[in-house]
Amino acid sequence: MSWFSLRRLRALLSKEIIQMRRDRVTFAMMLGVPLMQLLLFGYAINNYPKHLPAALVAPTQDRFTRAMVSALELTGYYDFTHTTASAAEADSLIARGEVAFVVTIPSDFGQRVERGDNPQILIEADATDPSVASGAISTLGKVAEGALSREIGRDAIPAPVNIVVHRRYNPEGITQYNIIPGLMGVILQMILVMMTSMALTRESERGTMENLLAMPATPLEIMLGKIIPYMCVGAVQVAVVLLVARGLFGVPFVGSFGLLAGGIFAFVLSMVILGYLISTMARTQMQAMQLAFFFFLPSLMLSGFMFPFRGMPGWAQMLGECFPLTHFLRLIRGVMLKGANHADVAQPIAALAVFVLIFGALALSRFRQTLD
Amino acid sequence: MNVIEVQGLTKSFGTRKVVDDVSLTVEKGEIAGFLGPNGSGKTTCIRMMCGLLTPDAGHGRVLGHDILREQRQIKLQVGYMTQKFSFYEDLSIRENLNFVAGLYGLPPDAVRDTLEDLGLTSRRDQLAGSLSGGWKQRLALAACIMHKPQLLMLDEPTAGVDPKARREFWDEIHELSARGLTVLVSTHYMDEAERCHRINYIAYGRLVAHGTVGQVIRDAGLATYTVETDRPGLVARQLAGAPGVDQVAPFGTTLHVTGTDPAALEAALREAGVAWQPSETSLEDVFIRLMEQSQDNMT
Ligand SMILES: Nc1ncnc2c1ncn2[C@@H]1O[C@H](COP(=O)(O)OP(=O)(O)O)[C@@H](O)[C@H]1O
Numbered sequence A: 001m002s003w004f005s006l007r008r009l010r011a012l013l014s015k016e017i018i019q020m021r022r023d024r025v026t027f028a029m030m031l032g033v034p035l036m037q038l039l040l041f042g043y044a045i046n047n048y049p050k051h052l053p054a055a056l057v058a059p060t061q062d063r064f065t066r067a068m069v070s071a072l073e074l075t076g077y078y079d080f081t082h083t084t085a086s087a088a089e090a091d092s093l094i095a096r097g098e099v100a101f102v103v104t105i106p107s108d109f110g111q112r113v114e115r116g117d118n119p120q121i122l123i124e125a126d127a128t129d130p131s132v133a134s135g136a137i138s139t140l141g142k143v144a145e146g147a148l149s150r151e152i153g154r155d156a157i158p159a160p161v162n163i164v165v166h167r168r169y170n171p172e173g174i175t176q177y178n179i180i181p182g183l184m185g186v187i188l189q190m191i192l193v194m195m196t197s198m199a200l201t202r203e204s205e206r207g208t209m210e211n212l213l214a215m216p217a218t219p220l221e222i223m224l225g226k227i228i229p230y231m232c233v234g235a236v237q238v239a240v241v242l243l244v245a246r247g248l249f250g251v252p253f254v255g256s257f258g259l260l261a262g263g264i265f266a267f268v269l270s271m272v273i274l275g276y277l278i279s280t281m282a283r284t285q286m287q288a289m290q291l292a293f294f295f296f297l298p299s300l301m302l303s304g305f306m307f308p309f310r311g312m313p314g315w316a317q318m319l320g321e322c323f324p325l326t327h328f329l330r331l332i333r334g335v336m337l338k339g340a341n342h343a344d345v346a347q348p349i350a351a352l353a354v355f356v357l358i359f360g361a362l363a364l365s366r367f368r369q370t371l372d
Numbered sequence B: 001m002n003v004i005e006v007q008g009l010t011k012s013f014g015t016r017k018v019v020d021d022v023s024l025t026v027e028k029g030e031i032a033g034f035l036g037p038n039g040s041g042k043t044t045c046i047r048m049m050c051g052l053l054t055p056d057a058g059h060g061r062v063l064g065h066d067i068l069r070e071q072r073q074i075k076l077q078v079g080y081m082t083q084k085f086s087f088y089e090d091l092s093i094r095e096n097l098n099f100v101a102g103l104y105g106l107p108p109d110a111v112r113d114t115l116e117d118l119g120l121t122s123r124r125d126q127l128a129g130s131l132s133g134g135w136k137q138r139l140a141l142a143a144c145i146m147h148k149p150q151l152l153m154l155d156e157p158t159a160g161v162d163p164k165a166r167r168e169f170w171d172e173i174h175e176l177s178a179r180g181l182t183v184l185v186s187t188h189y190m191d192e193a194e195r196c197h198r199i200n201y202i203a204y205g206r207l208v209a210h211g212t213v214g215q216v217i218r219d220a221g222l223a224t225y226t227v228e229t230d231r232p233g234l235v236a237r238q239l240a241g242a243p244g245v246d247q248v249a250p251f252g253t254t255l256h257v258t259g260t261d262p263a264a265l266e267a268a269l270r271e272a273g274v275a276w277q278p279s280e281t282s283l284e285d286v287f288i289r290l291m292e293q294s295q296d297n298m299t
């Protein structure tokens, strides 16, 4: 008997789909819950973080520039993690989400301060998460003046610094733009992991597992039979969320649709396989549920959905990298709001693919072919 | 070649030994009965033989395939009917059969034929969960012979089924056996034991008797007498504990009195001053005796 047969998979699939359709309550929940959560959280969530990574583009390093930089750091909003002379490099840093700000201090900044000739600073903020930008930007004028007057000396009054702020990707600072794509990831994670985590425990609890195991279905076929229907459910949920995001919240969509679809596919796949993995570990539906929740909370907290990822301490960021949601958020925000290209999202897609492989391999090795 | 040939099967759950050193042989074409009280380890034994549980010790072959290594081949050629109905209650009769047919790679008319044989063609869209016990059992049997297995393992197939359906079920099993199928059927009904070619009796995880019904009764070496009385309760109490008397079982106004030593038994009956006559030992008398014996061995 071969390890895979399309006929057997088809039999498993049609059985699962019939069962899913008959379970009206669950079926309604799979479509209703995403919509409800989307509306609820979409309108409700807001936040104000500090200590965000920033890139400094400063071709010259005179004392005024240094004073400016240390004053900015003192505000607590900026942590200069990258210093570069190249505007292009800074641009790609912000596009990839590695920094939340790019502060450009032009080479003639010092000269202009001394001449009293309207010195300029350019601050570009990643406003996909508008809360990130708002606090950091609002206090800037005073900070700059204070720094320069200390540097020049007590008596002289420095010329006012002209601070140019570019809110990138989300110029009006609308929270929903950031929340909605993230919410899509959270909703998909919750529904898909929860549903698939019951896949095998349901069979065990109803006593049908014994029969299933007594028949010639292979572990791979059983797994595919369980996860493919939920991938379709995921696709419907994605469509609903995207339509609402566009129609109700007016979230812009500037990126490539193909990239978005690919990213969503990888994420949905990693979620249903994770759910299935949980289901191979749990003995009862109750246990499956507990395991799923054990996973949800840290994933929500550390993925960058609740708090800006780069604003978390280093260890938390490292932990955060272990959740598929983290990578999906980078990907979907990048593609939907920033128009990220293939190179920009290659890393999150690769990360999601790794999760799929790891979860899949674990699930297949955990699958018990006997009732022991 | 014997269809089932397993030696020394042993299985513990936690610290409890549920099956202890069970060896079993079933010849081709026979209906082998697997008897024993509830919890004696029948289901566990059957699961080990069809590859659903890994034995802690023991080895053997089913249809020539090693039970430890060739579970896949065993699954393809064995029809296993679980004790509890384990098809999908939220699927219709036809959908359940389609599912089984798909997994075994059977042609679509296999389902149609099965529905016809069952006489369920008109009810094929009814949910399996809404069927009565007897119909569920017929559906389960039909589903597990659809792929034309060479060996059927039926785990208490008639539990909770009315007598008429039970009778029909056994007729069908005999028909299948006549066509060359080997059947291992577990039960705890005594009358069903008599419908098997050979029986294996398991008590507290140990195989304590096997052979034809006649052999098992003879091997037990019991003498049985019947006592006619109009006060069965009183006489039973009087006999119960007397030397030589192992069992007293009332059947209406008749008492079955059983013991291993006929002379001692007759003495006890004379003592009680009742009218008695020799009788045949029944399988039930033997099984109760075997069960008590193995319980004594356990403690
Ligand atoms: N998976 C299991 N885990 C723990 N105990 C079990 C398990 N399966 C069966 N048992 C126990 O093993 C004993 C024998 O069970 P079983 O084989 O079902 O007996 P039978 O089929 O003869 O009634 C019972 O006492 C039962 O409680």
Ligand SMILES: [Mg+2]
Pocket: B039, B042, B043, B044, B083, B155, B156
């Ligand atoms: Mg049983």
